[in-house]
Amino acid sequence: MTHKKVAIIGAGIAGLASAYYLQKNSPETQILIFESESKTGGKLLTSAFAGVSVDEGADSFLARVPWAVELCRDLGLESELVSPSARTASLWIDGKLQQIPSPNVLGVPLETESISEGLLTPDALSRLDSNGVPSLDLPDSDASIGQVIQSCVGLEVLERLVDPLIGGINAGRSDEMSCAVMAPQLLEAAHHPDGMLSRLKDLAKNADPTAPVFHTHPEGMNRLVDALTKSLENSFKMVSPVLNISRLSNKWLVETEKGPESVDGVVIATPASVSSNILEKTLPGPAQVFDSIEFASVVLVTFGYSRTDFEADSSQSGFLVPRSSQLFMTACSYSGSKWAHLRHPELEILRVSTGRIDDDRHLNMTDDEIVNELRLDLNSTLGIESAPVDVRVTRWPNSLPQFPVGHADQMNALDVELGHSAPGMFFAGAIRHGVGIPACIRSGKEAAQQLSEFLYG
Ligand SMILES: Cc1cc2nc3c(=O)[nH]c(=O)nc-3n(C[C@H](O)[C@H](O)[C@H](O)COP(=O)(O)OP(=O)(O)OC[C@H]3O[C@@H](n4cnc5c(N)ncnc54)[C@H](O)[C@@H]3O)c2cc1C
The missing domain is CATH 3.90.660.20 (Protoporphyrinogen oxidase, mitochondrial; domain 2)
Structure with missing residues (x-):
C-alpha cells in the first residue's frame, strides 16, 4: 500500500480530532496540520486568572453524548x-433570580411542582399538565425550536424558559433555530404519537438523575488540547495560514506563504468564513455555502x-x-x-x-x-x-x-457536492453538527473516517 499524505486545515478541536482519528485508524498516513496561530485549540483556551486556570471560552462539555468522553478515554484523561x-441554575426574570425548574429538557419542565410560583401563568401551567401534543402539524424533517415548543407547550415556556437556555448555547434566537440541529430530542418527542411531554417524561424515567450532565478537566480545556496535540507529535505542523487550495492533476495543492504542499486528501476545519475564502477560486459553489452561514x-x-x-x-x-x-x-x-x-x-x-x-x-x-x-x-x-x-x-x-431550519440538509448537500466536485476533500467543525465540543469532535471523527475510506477503500 502506498503511503498517502493529507492536510488537516485548522487545529481547533475539530481539526485535531480529525487528525487524531486519522492517525489512529490509518497510521500509515502522513498528516500535515496547517494552523494560522502558534497555539492549537482554536476556541478552546485556558489561561491563568488570579492564580488559577480559568477557561476564556468553553469551560465544559456534555457528558451524555459520547464523542468527547470517548476521546478523553482514548487519551487517558x-x-x-x-x-x-452545583447542578442547579437560575433565570433573571421579572426582576429577580428564579430557579430553573428541574428536571427539565432544554428548559421544558417535566414536573409542574418544580416551577416557582409566578414564573408561569396558570394557563401555561395547565398546558404543561397536558401530554404536549402539537397544536399544529409540524414538518417531519425540521422546524424552528420556537415553532416546536410553542406548538407543544406554548409561547410562555418558549420565551421564559427554553429560549434563554438554548440561546445560551449559541447566542441565537430559538424562533429561527433548527430544532433538528440544536435540540433533536425535542423534535423527536414532538413527533411522538403520545405527545412531547409524555415522551420526554418517559425518557426521563430511564435516565439516571445522578449521572453528570457536564464534564471538564481541572486544568481547563487546554488539557484536552495539549493531550491531543502531544498525541500528534509525529504529524508535521505548519504554523501558517492557508491562503488557497487548488487542484493539480489528482492532488490538492495547499498554499501558504511558505509555499504549496501537495496532498492526496484534505479536511477543512477552519471557521466557515475562512473556509469560504480558501475555496473561493477553486470551488465557488461550496465556498458560497460556507459564506452563507451567519x-x-x-x-x-x-x-x-x-x-x-x-x-x-x-x-x-x-x-x-x-x-x-x-x-x-x-x-x-x-x-x-x-x-x-x-x-x-x-x-x-x-x-x-x-x-x-x-x-x-x-x-x-x-x-x-x-x-x-x-x-x-x-x-x-x-x-x-x-x-x-x-x-x-x-x-x-x-x-x-447559527443554524437556520434546514441547516442539516444544507450540510448533507455540501457533503454530496464535495463528493462530486472535490474528491478527497471533507469538512469538519462547529457548522457540521452543532457548536458543542462533542459535536465538533464527532465532525472531525467522521471526516477522518470519510477520508480514510477515500484513500484506502
Ligand atoms: C465564549 C464561548 C463559550 C463556549 N462554551 C462552550 C462550552 O462550555 N461547551 C461547549 O461544548 N462548547 C462551547 N463553545 C463552543 C465551542 O468552543 C466551539 O464551537 C468549538 O471550540 C469550535 O471548534 P472548531 O474546531 O470547529 O473551530 P475553531 O476552534 O474555531 O478552530 C478553527 C481553527 O482554524 C484556525 N484557522 C483559522 N484560519 C486559518 C487558516 N487560514 N489556515 C489555517 N488555520 C486557520 C484557527 O486558528 C483555529 O485554530 C463555546 C464557544 C464560545 C465562543
Whole structure:
C-alpha cells in the first residue's frame, strides 16, 4: 500500500480530532496540520486568572453524548474529568433570580411542582399538565425550536424558559433555530404519537438523575488540547495560514506563504468564513455555502471579586438572562460554586457573557465600556457594588454559527457536492453538527473516517 499524505486545515478541536482519528485508524498516513496561530485549540483556551486556570471560552462539555468522553478515554484523561458541584441554575426574570425548574429538557419542565410560583401563568401551567401534543402539524424533517415548543407547550415556556437556555448555547434566537440541529430530542418527542411531554417524561424515567450532565478537566480545556496535540507529535505542523487550495492533476495543492504542499486528501476545519475564502477560486459553489452561514459574536468577561464584598450562592452554578430582560449580560456563571477546583481561597470568580445574534452592541464598545456595563448588570442582579479585584475580557468575534431550519440538509448537500466536485476533500467543525465540543469532535471523527475510506477503500 502506498503511503498517502493529507492536510488537516485548522487545529481547533475539530481539526485535531480529525487528525487524531486519522492517525489512529490509518497510521500509515502522513498528516500535515496547517494552523494560522502558534497555539492549537482554536476556541478552546485556558489561561491563568488570579492564580488559577480559568477557561476564556468553553469551560465544559456534555457528558451524555459520547464523542468527547470517548476521546478523553482514548487519551487517558477520562479518570481525571470532573463534573459540576452545583447542578442547579437560575433565570433573571421579572426582576429577580428564579430557579430553573428541574428536571427539565432544554428548559421544558417535566414536573409542574418544580416551577416557582409566578414564573408561569396558570394557563401555561395547565398546558404543561397536558401530554404536549402539537397544536399544529409540524414538518417531519425540521422546524424552528420556537415553532416546536410553542406548538407543544406554548409561547410562555418558549420565551421564559427554553429560549434563554438554548440561546445560551449559541447566542441565537430559538424562533429561527433548527430544532433538528440544536435540540433533536425535542423534535423527536414532538413527533411522538403520545405527545412531547409524555415522551420526554418517559425518557426521563430511564435516565439516571445522578449521572453528570457536564464534564471538564481541572486544568481547563487546554488539557484536552495539549493531550491531543502531544498525541500528534509525529504529524508535521505548519504554523501558517492557508491562503488557497487548488487542484493539480489528482492532488490538492495547499498554499501558504511558505509555499504549496501537495496532498492526496484534505479536511477543512477552519471557521466557515475562512473556509469560504480558501475555496473561493477553486470551488465557488461550496465556498458560497460556507459564506452563507451567519455567526454571532460574544464577549466573555471574567471578574474576580473579593469574597468579603460578594459571596456567590454555593448551591447554584449561575444564572441565565432572557432577552426580554433588556440587560446587557446574557449569562453569569459562579465558577467557584460550579467547579470545586475553581473555588479560589479569597475570590469569587464570575464568568459573565454578553452578545447575541441580535445584540452586538459590544462590537462598538471598548473593553472598559463593556466591563462597566456588565458591572451595572451585576449590581442590578446580584447587588454587587464594589469594584472587582481582577478583570479579564475575551472577545470572540463571529464565533458561534447559527443554524437556520434546514441547516442539516444544507450540510448533507455540501457533503454530496464535495463528493462530486472535490474528491478527497471533507469538512469538519462547529457548522457540521452543532457548536458543542462533542459535536465538533464527532465532525472531525467522521471526516477522518470519510477520508480514510477515500484513500484506502
Ligand atoms: C465564549 C464561548 C463559550 C463556549 N462554551 C462552550 C462550552 O462550555 N461547551 C461547549 O461544548 N462548547 C462551547 N463553545 C463552543 C465551542 O468552543 C466551539 O464551537 C468549538 O471550540 C469550535 O471548534 P472548531 O474546531 O470547529 O473551530 P475553531 O476552534 O474555531 O478552530 C478553527 C481553527 O482554524 C484556525 N484557522 C483559522 N484560519 C486559518 C487558516 N487560514 N489556515 C489555517 N488555520 C486557520 C484557527 O486558528 C483555529 O485554530 C463555546 C464557544 C464560545 C465562543
